[in-house]
Amino acid sequence: MERSPFLLACILLPLVRGHSLFTCEPITVPRCMKMTYNMTFFPNLMGHYDQGIAAVEMGNFCGLELAI
Template sequence: MCQPITVPMCQGLSYSHTLVPNLLGHSSQRQAAIQMSFFNSIVQTFCTVDIRLFLCLVYAPKCVHGEVQRPCRSFCLRAREGCGRMMQQLNMNWPSDLNCDAFPTENYLVQTCFSPGLVQV
């Protein structure tokens, strides 16, 4: 069942409802927010704007009619490119649980994932 987003980093985005457990298996939004705290300072300081929306789509995924819409692989790659180099300079690695190969690829006939710039079906 969809519920309003309470994760502070994910409020005020283009969607307002999520579903738990999330894509990483967190059983509550509070647990997701705690795990996301790793990204708080780098998201606001060093990364491209894509990273915030990408992280939210993983930790507080968009819920539409009771179903989760996952981020697309290309969106993950774009977010990682916009943040990964800076993370390396800070001796931080891109988290293994955000492996971009685990996300679905776009299908332009029937979109099964969310990526900004693609037409939503």
């Protein structure tokens, strides 16, 4: 009996864990808490998949904040 690749994918796909295509979540990064909005989405426009990665990447711009 030959198994259909589609059937096999349907059975195995739920077992694969990873990031969803889009998630909306409350902002938890302290630097962003004073924004006029309180929700964010991932992956964001910079390609970050969670707030932890985004916070680390924002650290690269810390000097620019002080210059403004």
